[in-house]
Amino acid sequence: MIPSIAPRIEINLAKIAHNAKILSKLFGSKGIQIMGITKGVCGSPEVAREFVNNGIHLLGDSNITNLKKMHEAGIKAEFVLVRTPALSEIELVFSYADISLNTELTVIKSLSDVATSNNSVHKIILMIEMGDLREGIMPANIVEFIQEVLHLPGVKIVGIGANFACFGGIKPDEENMKLLSELAIAMEKRFSLSLPYISGGNSANYNWFLTTKNTGQVNNLRLGESILLGRETLNRIAIPGLFTDAFSFISEVIESKIKPSVPYGEITQNSLGQTPHFKERGNIRRGILKVGFQDVLVSGLTPKLDMEILGSSSDHTVLDAKKVNLQVGDEVAFSLNYGAVLSVMSSPNVLKKYIHTLSANEQSQIQF
Numbered sequence: 001m002i003p004s005i006a007p008r009i010e011i012n013l014a015k016i017a018h019n020a021k022i023l024s025k026l027f028g029s030k031g032i033q034i035m036g037i038t039k040g041v042c043g044s045p046e047v048a049r050e051f052v053n054n055g056i057h058l059l060g061d062s063n064i065t066n067l068k069k070m071h072e073a074g075i076k077a078e079f080v081l082v083r084t085p086a087l088s089e090i091e092l093v094f095s096y097a098d099i100s101l102n103t104e105l106t107v108i109k110s111l112s113d114v115a116t117s118n119n120s121v122h123k124i125i126l127m128i129e130m131g132d133l134r135e136g137i138m139p140a141n142i143v144e145f146i147q148e149v150l151h152l153p154g155v156k157i158v159g160i161g162a163n164f165a166c167f168g169g170i171k172p173d174e175e176n177m178k179l180l181s182e183l184a185i186a187m188e189k190r191f192s193l194s195l196p197y198i199s200g201g202n203s204a205n206y207n208w209f210l211t212t213k214n215t216g217q218v219n220n221l222r223l224g225e226s227i228l229l230g231r232e233t234l235n236r237i238a239i240p241g242l243f244t245d246a247f248s249f250i251s252e253v254i255e256s257k258i259k260p261s262v263p264y265g266e267i268t269q270n271s272l273g274q275t276p277h278f279k280e281r282g283n284i285r286r287g288i289l290k291v292g293f294q295d296v297l298v299s300g301l302t303p304k305l306d307m308e309i310l311g312s313s314s315d316h317t318v319l320d321a322k323k324v325n326l327q328v329g330d331e332v333a334f335s336l337n338y339g340a341v342l343s344v345m346s347s348p349n350v351l352k353k354y355i356h357t358l359s360a361n362e363q364s365q366i367q368f
């Protein structure tokens with residue numbers, strides 16, 4: 001028998017496909033199209049293909065090399081760079097993104113120059129600052145900004161958008177969604193524009209979507225976490241009918257011994273430059289895993305069995321195995337949050353294992 005390899009991440013494509021299909025249907029019922037965000041899976045073509053096969057034809061990523069990867073894997077979709085381009089990557093953005101999100105005139109001028117010299121036009125969505133204070137043009141400056149952009153022959157404004165609950169944790173609500181809609185109407189009228197994309201936010205917009213009586217002009221949401229992990233992102237509550245366990249992380253035990261729970265000797269700094277503190281819990285079974293913070297965001301892992309992560313260095317993670325009689329060679333499985341999925345999918349040291357089926361029990365949970 002071929003031994004299984006750890007560390008590995010197991011990615012259940014059938015579960016992701018199901019989530020994509022349900023969310024496309026749900027948001028589509030009020031005229032909202034989904035842009036599937038692939039950065040959490042490092043632009044995995046396998047995952048992107050499930051998005052496309054289940055109704056998501058617009059794919060967004062914040063990393064241009066991920067867009068290039070999907071492009072080269074033959075994924076048939078419209079590709080969006082969901083981050084304002086860096087001046088150093090304008091040629092790549094022109095080559096691999098059909099649309100990019102933008103907030104800076106210098107960058108847009110550079111995109112226009114590259115597109116013009118290729119006898120082409122690059123499409124842009126202007127991001128509006130609505131309180132979360134990451135990217136965005138202040139609403140008070142948008143008229144002036146659009147006036148400038150309209151002088152540039154190599155770019156076409158195809159939409160406006162806003163982002164929430166990413167940097168400042170600000171919630172998309174009736175007030176800011178209405179403001180975005182009003183801004184869209186005003187800009188279309190003032191500049192005789194047609195804006196096919198009014199992109200209201202991300203997985204944090206789920207509660208607004210469910211409760212609002214009027215989605216206004218918002219006709220697009222950019223969803224990553226809710227498709228991949230089946231949760232909204234204001235409180236990380238599971239979305240009914242979705243799988244929350246499409247990803248599992250598996251690591252291997254390389255040492256298991258009964259030892260004290262508190263390090264002894266003079267305490268100085270650890271490998272992260274921090275002075276650690278540990279709870280006294282007597283002698284415990286300490287399991288060491290062949291994985292560390294160079295491979296995975298350890299704080300985003302939750303053991304599936306009753307064990308506790310005590311800490312990690314770059315290449316070791318130490319567990320309190322509690323009542324589990326861990327042995328060298330055993331595999332330990334974890335569920336992952338979005339940050340942990342993102343770190344593992346980007347790590348060259350972690351094997352990616354794709355699973356294409358559901359168990360009979362999981363199959364019976366699906367209601368269409």
Ligand SMILES: Cc1ncc(COP(=O)(O)O)c(C=O)c1O
Pocket residue numbers: 037039062082083163166201202203204222223224225226233
């Ligand atoms: C601009 C932008 N839109 C959408 C998303 C997707 O967010 P979420 O995974 O919460 O749906 C992100 C983050 O990945 C983003 O940076």
